[in-house]
Amino acid sequence: MTIQIDVLTIFPEYFTIPLQNSLLGKAIQEGIMKVKIHNIRDFAKDKHKTVDDTPYGGGPGMVMKCEPIFDAIDDLKGSNSLEHIILLSPGGKILTQDKVKEMAQWKDFVLICGRYEGVDERIVENLITEEISIGDYVLSGGELPALVVIEAVSRMLPGVIGEWESVTNDSLYDGLLSYPQYTKPAEFRGMKVPEILLSGNHEKIRIWREEQSLSRTKKKRPDLLEKYLEKKKTNDEQVE
Numbered sequence: 001m002t003i004q005i006d007v008l009t010i011f012p013e014y015f016t017i018p019l020q021n022s023l024l025g026k027a028i029q030e031g032i033m034k035v036k037i038h039n040i041r042d043f044a045k046d047k048h049k050t051v052d053d054t055p056y057g058g059g060p061g062m063v064m065k066c067e068p069i070f071d072a073i074d075d076l077k078g079s080n081s082l083e084h085i086i087l088l089s090p091g092g093k094i095l096t097q098d099k100v101k102e103m104a105q106w107k108d109f110v111l112i113c114g115r116y117e118g119v120d121e122r123i124v125e126n127l128i129t130e131e132i133s134i135g136d137y138v139l140s141g142g143e144l145p146a147l148v149v150i151e152a153v154s155r156m157l158p159g160v161i162g163e164w165e166s167v168t169n170d171s172l173y174d175g176l177l178s179y180p181q182y183t184k185p186a187e188f189r190g191m192k193v194p195e196i197l198l199s200g201n202h203e204k205i206r207i208w209r210e211e212q213s214l215s216r217t218k219k220k221r222p223d224l225l226e227k228y229l230e231k232k233k234t235n236d237e238q239v240e
């Protein structure tokens with residue numbers, strides 16, 4: 001079944017090239033994923049096509065108006081289930097690979113890209129089902145975060161990546177960093193590839209890689225290792 005993603009933005013051009021290229025382009029071309037970009041400005045009714053206005057109470061910057069966004073969502077009724085309406089926002093829950101996997105199971109969802117100093121709170125309270133952030137930093141708009149979500153989800157859809165093994169092998173797929181990789185030559189400027197990888201002993205190589213995965217995660221991202229061990233413990237308890 002094809003997953004459908006509807007994106008609301010005031011910069012539809014932002015999406016053109018990324019959606020045409022590489023694996024994302026292929027996923028769309030092959031009908032595995034359907035991405036529709038909607039220009040919020042098309043739903044502005046006044047002659048200046050206003051999508052933002054000054055904040056009540058004063059203060060700097062502009063706020064995205066309710067009406068065009070509510071109307072754009074109304075327009076999706078019948079084509080999108082509207083079960084998941086997501087605002088990309090620095091105040092959202094940080095996106096993780098587990099969340100990406102969950103979203104890849106959905107039949108459809110909507111991504112709303114904010115701009116300016118934010119969106120009218122009535123949109124957040126009455127329309128949005130959840131807020132997602134791609135990390136603790138501020139951008140001028142939600143367009144790049146939306147592309148990050150779309151690309152991450154696309155990689156979890158069956159048929160997008162040729163070998164499923166290269167997905168399950170990924171850093172973070174199972175919550176750990178991946179083991180170090182090497183390619184030819186076996187020696188470069190005196191720097192050697194670990195002997196074991198040249199040994200041809202697949203069982204030993206598998207164990208070595210597993211150990212490397214664990215030790216690197218412990219050294220570079222102890223927070224991830226903790227999360228991994230916690231999850232593993234819960235899973236093991238469920239099997240018992």
Ligand code: 4GM
Binds near residue numbers: 114139
């Ligand atoms: C405020 C409200 C997302 C600002 C909604 C969006 C960073 C992220 C914006 C918005 C953003 C992030 C636009 N900046 N860390 N700016 O995912 O869409």
